[in-house]
Amino acid sequence: MSTDEESYRPVQGWQFVNRSAFTVRHGGHTWVVDVDFFDWDERIRLYRDGALVDEQRGRVRFDLDDGSAITARTATYGMRYVRLITPDGVTHDVPPADGTAEAWRARVHAEHPTASRAVAAASWTVLVAAIVTQVPRLLDVLGVWIDGVPSFALDLPGPLNTALQVGGVLAAIDRGLRLRHNRWIDD
Structure with a gap:
């Protein structure tokens, strides 16, 4: 991988059409789950504080250092879910990052x-x-x-x-x- 691919780049401009990202602050780090819907390999990437730490395909589970996990799954269009599961089994939905179509839709719903x-x-x-x-x-x-x-x-x-x-x-x-x-x- 090149250095550009190893650093997270926020979704900007027209990228909302083919990319999505979900961000959560947990364990003193900012975690980002990033997906490009035009990637035929269906890779889902996990970034910690902007640096790529893992990449998986399909239905994924990223195990974090503190015993938590981030799970994610793609759908035909978009993501089925992105969740943070804490060591005690509590599940939290990870919110979409600013600039994504999901964040826009959530903002429309709130307003x-x-x-x-x-x-x-x-x-x-x-x-x-x-x-x-x-x-x-x-x-x-x-x-x-x-x-x-x-x-x-x-x-x-x-x-x-x-x-x-x-x-x-x-x-x-x-x-x-x-x-x-x-x-x-x-x-």
């Missing part, structure tokens, strides 16, 4: 809770509607190769179908930014 809840409810509703209407369409595509599979697809008008697909993607992004994941509708 405009009613609007945030409305967007969250709309996201959930759109995502469920997208799944209900698009999964049968996928089964139809698979049915082309398998004889005897009945068609379940709903015939929606083209613009409505496109709006539902785009809305489904936006809803999934909103849920990812809020670190809300449900195995039935978000994966």
Whole structure:
């Protein structure tokens, strides 16, 4: 690794699109969990006071010197969770770092809770509607190769179908930014 990769660089400018970071002060150190969503190896990096100390892939557990651990897991878009687990078993969510899309979404929720809840409810509703209407369409595509599979697809008008697909993607992004994941509708 080069020296530039070993030092943490805060998320800045347009990096919020492809990077995320979560920061916690613990045991006299500042710990940062950093992930680049365009890294096909799905590496999650842990920094202590700005210096890279560990790098793992997928669902990770970083053991800290005092018996604590930081656990993290990526999702399709964003992070499923980043948590600090203390030696006594208490789990704390690690907050997103400034400059990240997750921090922006958390700030919107804090400053405009009613609007945030409305967007969250709309996201959930759109995502469920997208799944209900698009999964049968996928089964139809698979049915082309398998004889005897009945068609379940709903015939929606083209613009409505496109709006539902785009809305489904936006809803999934909103849920990812809020670190809300449900195995039935978000994966």
